Amino acid sequence: MSIKYAILGFLDWTPLTGYDLKKQFAASETFHWSGNNNQIYTALVQLYNEGLVSKEVQDQESGPSRKVYSITTEGREALRQWLLTPPELPQLRHPFLAQLAWAAQLTAVELDTLLSQYENEVYVKLRMAQEQAQRDTRQSPRRTPREELLWGQIGNYWVAFYQHELDWVRRLRAEVTE
Amino acid sequence: MSIKYAILGFLDWTPLTGYDLKKQFAASETFHWSGNNNQIYTALVQLYNEGLVSKEVQDQESGPSRKVYSITTEGREALRQWLLTPPELPQLRHPFLAQLAWAAQLTAVELDTLLSQYENEVYVKLRMAQEQAQRDTRQSPRRTPREELLWGQIGNYWVAFYQHELDWVRRLRAEVTE
DNA sequence: CTCCCCATGTAACACGTTACATGATTTG
DNA sequence: CAAATCATGTAACGTGTTACATGGGGAG
Numbered sequence: 291m292s293i294k295y296a297i298l299g300f301l302d303w304t305p306l307t308g309y310d311l312k313k314q315f316a317a318s319e320t321f322h323w324s325g326n327n328n329q330i331y332t333a334l335v336q337l338y339n340e341g342l343v344s345k346e347v348q349d350q351e352s353g354p355s356r357k358v359y360s361i362t363t364e365g366r367e368a369l370r371q372w373l374l375t376p377p378e379l380p381q382l383r384h385p386f387l388a389q390l391a392w393a394a395q396l397t398a399v400e401l402d403t404l405l406s407q408y409e410n411e412v413y414v415k416l417r418m419a420q421e422q423a424q425r426d427t428r429q430s431p432r433r434t435p436r437e438e439l440l441w442g443q444i445g446n447y448w449v450a451f452y453q454h455e456l457d458w459v460r461r462l463r464a465e466v467t468e
Numbered sequence: 469m470s471i472k473y474a475i476l477g478f479l480d481w482t483p484l485t486g487y488d489l490k491k492q493f494a495a496s497e498t499f500h501w502s503g504n505n506n507q508i509y510t511a512l513v514q515l516y517n518e519g520l521v522s523k524e525v526q527d528q529e530s531g532p533s534r535k536v537y538s539i540t541t542e543g544r545e546a547l548r549q550w551l552l553t554p555p556e557l558p559q560l561r562h563p564f565l566a567q568l569a570w571a572a573q574l575t576a577v578e579l580d581t582l583l584s585q586y587e588n589e590v591y592v593k594l595r596m597a598q599e600q601a602q603r604d605t606r607q608s609p610r611r612t613p614r615e616e617l618l619w620g621q622i623g624n625y626w627v628a629f630y631q632h633e634l635d636w637v638r639r640l641r642a643e644v645t646e
Numbered sequence: 647c648t649c650c651c652c653a654t655g656t657a658a659c660a661c662g663t664t665a666c667a668t669g670a671t672t673t674g
Numbered sequence: 675c676a677a678a679t680c681a682t683g684t685a686a687c688g689t690g691t692t693a694c695a696t697g698g699g700g701a702g
Contacts, residue, residue, distance in 0.1 A: 293689090353654080369570065373567060380564065382559070388474050390621075395548070404551075407554055504663075505684090530670045531670055534682090
């Protein structure tokens, strides 16, 4: 469960509640746990039991009490250890390729419709990634130039990925049409 | 469970056993169900119950009896319907980006080591994808030029993906070093 | 009045990976 | 003699998604 380390990373930045973390995860594809209640709250409990985070309960007049989590010294050490572990390769799941694999039996029009739909969806995603990257760089209050560079290149990564995808499908569409 | 449609696709090509399918899946990243026993055999049972495939049991003198599955007319129809469904966007899971997000706290040497490890792993993957693509085109006994084109572009896709990844990490490494 | 935000959590389900279990035949 | 290949399947576990449940406060 690498979500634990992602959480430790955010908490190393500043103390946060489960709800805050949920928003952080939802905001970036890099932390792909799509704003997932289930995993975040259970991971926080586990991290707490392992002593990697501490919590401060703030009772509120209305609603459930906020639980603000902070990283502990042990947590910082665990995070650092994880940072040094060998990198994992990306996992790309691409059901559309499987669809295309058998799509030769479609008519020319049907196939082009499929490709054009895909092209549009990718285009929308690309725009979203671009806006996200801009938002990130504009307000980026990163701690060091190194961190700034890394976050910049990460945002960049997603833009480039969808751009690459778009180029690919456009080329394919052209080839299929002729 | 889109694995069912992937199976139907292969069976539309030629009758196969579960074991054959397992090898097919293992051979290509496009069908990302990593040669997964569990899902293949249960999916076949389900497809059979739904009447989308038929099976011929061949008793053997030794070992378990082979079950050769063929696609039925209903199966062909289901496959065609699936081919026309709106395309799904790719899902890219990239834990290394999450690692990088917090890697600014590492020393320059540690960070470069990490990036160089990653570069090597991606390079290996790229080479594997290239070989796979070559093998595919060389022996490709595809049914139509359209199918040939599509399979070619799919193999191509994986090569381009890892190439893109390699370029990205090399650029990043250069930027971090200076 | 409805919808969204805050804030916590649980439950059910779907999907994926690894390992286990059996056992003959072939290859190194 | 060990190992990989053929060929079937099951079990356990881990991860990920969606929906449910509760309930106050504010905005449109």
